[in-house]
Amino acid sequence: MTETTIQMLFPVDDEGYFRRECPYCRKEFKVLLEKNEMGDMIRQLEDSYLIDESSELKTDDDREQEALFTCPYCGQEADGDSWWTQEQLLHIRTHLENLVADMLNEQLIRPLKRKFGRKTSGPVSIRFEGKEMEKKKAWMSPEASDMKIFDLLCCGRKVKIEPEWSETVYCFFCGFPHARGAAMSSPEN
Ligand SMILES: [Zn+2]
Ligand SMILES: [Zn+2]
Numbered sequence: 001m002t003e004t005t006i007q008m009l010f011p012v013d014d015e016g017y018f019r020r021e022c023p024y025c026r027k028e029f030k031v032l033l034e035k036n037e038m039g040d041m042i043r044q045l046e047d048s049y050l051i052d053e054s055s056e057l058k059t060d061d062d063r064e065q066e067a068l069f070t071c072p073y074c075g076q077e078a079d080g081d082s083w084w085t086q087e088q089l090l091h092i093r094t095h096l097e098n099l100v101a102d103m104l105n106e107q108l109i110r111p112l113k114r115k116f117g118r119k120t121s122g123p124v125s126i127r128f129e130g131k132e133m134e135k136k137k138a139w140m141s142p143e144a145s146d147m148k149i150f151d152l153l154c155c156g157r158k159v160k161i162e163p164e165w166s167e168t169v170y171c172f173f174c175g176f177p178h179a180r181g182a183a184m185s186s187p188e189n
Helices: 037-049 060-065 086-116
Strands: 017-021 028-032 068-070 077-079 148-152 157-161
Touching (some): 017 157
Antiparallel strands (some): 017 028, 028 157, 068 077, 148 157
């Protein structure tokens, strides 16, 4: 059996920031991704949607090792797979629907057509009229370079937040609360 992979790419803005949405407060922010992080995210996504024979069931240990991330605005935690924006989720769904269409066309519609597509002459005449499933265009609008960069000194990482946000910014990676004010507090080491 051939291995199925999702060829999926998500746009980042000019500076490499990737849009995320908090599953709790629904506010959007952006994360500057490091090498391989996009690939890891897409692999995680594939794992959660596609079950193939080689993949094993997750154990409780695996679950406990899943990293939690923190919303910069409301400070609530969720695992890495919880931060897709509505547009990204739509994009993912289109890809998955196309994948299902491919599989059905390949494994069901085409073989049936080959077998029953021609008019057969014989005691029993069956003709298969099924149409192949159509695929949708998977497209996402390019990412605008909006929002304001915020340095996460705790982790040496950067996020982009809404320019109007003046309250505490929680680190997406470690959850450290960065109080805002005249002097920006730096984390204790
Ligand atoms: Zn939030
Ligand atoms: Zn941090």
